[in-house]
Amino acid sequence: MRTMKIGVIGAGLIGGTLASKLAVLGHQVKLANSKAPSTLTEFGGIDNLTTVWAADAVRDVDIVIISVPEYAIDALGAELAPILSENTIVIDTGNYYPVRDGRIPALDGGVPDSVWVSQILGRPVFKVFNNIAAPDLKKKGTPDRGNRVGLLVSGPDGDAKHAVFALVDQLGFEPVDGGPLEESWRQQPGTPAYCKDLDPDSLKASWIATVLDDVDEYHRNRDQIVDFDAAVRETARRMA
Ligand SMILES: NC(=O)c1ccc[n+]([C@@H]2O[C@H](COP(=O)([O-])OP(=O)(O)OC[C@H]3O[C@@H](n4cnc5c(N)ncnc54)[C@H](OP(=O)(O)O)[C@@H]3O)[C@@H](O)[C@H]2O)c1
Structure with a gap:
């Protein structure tokens, strides 16, 4: 396994889990939230993990993982776009939940969540780790x-996608090709395979059966979460 330098922006349920696991695997991880690095005390003492300001998490790294709520993307993207190296692979774990994020017209208009992130950053993005709940990401690898x-x-296909596949594999999950980023609506909240923890063949079959004609139904499924804070509390309880 090639040891990589990885920046993680977002130290919550998903970003914090990924950062900790990647550090344990031996990667050099820089982790940031929206505040000063000194606020991330719970990550102190983890070998290979340092806490940094968000802007420093994207400097001199092979991979950046962005794991923040969609409401933060506009401002964060504007901050990061000028300092992201074109050689850095960008991963987005984000999902649009209007009940949490407020209405984002581009996403309501049908632009896939991570295509929108890619547009704001002005560079290619890979969408992964968005369709598994944090406790399962923590425990099921x-x-x-x-x-x-x-x-x-x-x-996009190519060496960078292979590197992302390798990262998923190292974390103990089987990478399944979800096509180009434009197809990533097929793995967004409310779709049939969303957070179902399917085996690779079942996941691919479900992905194929996910069709544009049913997008309104997927959005209705997504919007069944009306108390997002309660859902987060339940997810956090399952992390133990
Ligand atoms: N929870 C899940 O099971 C799950 C599963 C798959 C995908 N996702 C998606 O992945 C993303 C992260 O989810 P999560 O559950 O990990 O969220 P979370 O627990 O609420 O954590 C969000 C993190 O983002 C940070 N953040 C917010 N705005 C920021 C900014 N401008 N700059 C830097 N950091 C910022 C927060 O820092 P502060 O604490 O300083 O605000 C916090 O550390 C979301 O889009 C979510 O929908 C979540």
Whole structure:
């Protein structure tokens, strides 16, 4: 395994879990939230993990993982776009939940969440780790390839996508090609395979059966969460 330098922006349920796991794997991880690095005390003492300001998390790294609510993307993207190296691979774990994020016209208009992020950053993005709940990301990874949960990875084909596949594999999940980023609506909240922890073949079959004609239904499924804070509390309870 090639050790990489990885910046993680967002130290919450998903970003914090990924940062900790990647550091344990031996990668050099820089982790940031929206505040000063000194606020991330719970990550003190983890080998290979340092806490930094968000702008420093994207400097001199091979991969940047953006794991923040969509309401933060406009401002964060404007801050990061000028300082992101074109050689850095960008991963977005984000999902649009209007009940949490407020209405974002581009996303309501049908632009896939991570295409919008890619447009704001002005560069390619890979969407992954968005369709597994944080407790399952924390607990279900396994080196046993015959017994794995599949995770969709969408984004442009090429070496960078292979690097993202390798990262998913190292975390104990089976990467499943989710096509170009323009297809990533197929892995957004409310779609049939969303957070179902399917095996790779079932995940691919479900992805194929996810169709544009049903997008309104997927959005209705997504919007069934009316108390987002309660959902977060339940997710956090399951992290233990
Ligand atoms: N929770 C899940 O199970 C899950 C699963 C898949 C995907 N997702 C998606 O992944 C993203 C992250 O979810 P989460 O559950 O990890 O969120 P979370 O627990 O609420 O954590 C969000 C993190 O983002 C940081 N943040 C917010 N605005 C920022 C900014 N401008 N600059 C830097 N950091 C900023 C927050 O820092 P502060 O504390 O300083 O505000 C916090 O550390 C969301 O889009 C979510 O929908 C979540």
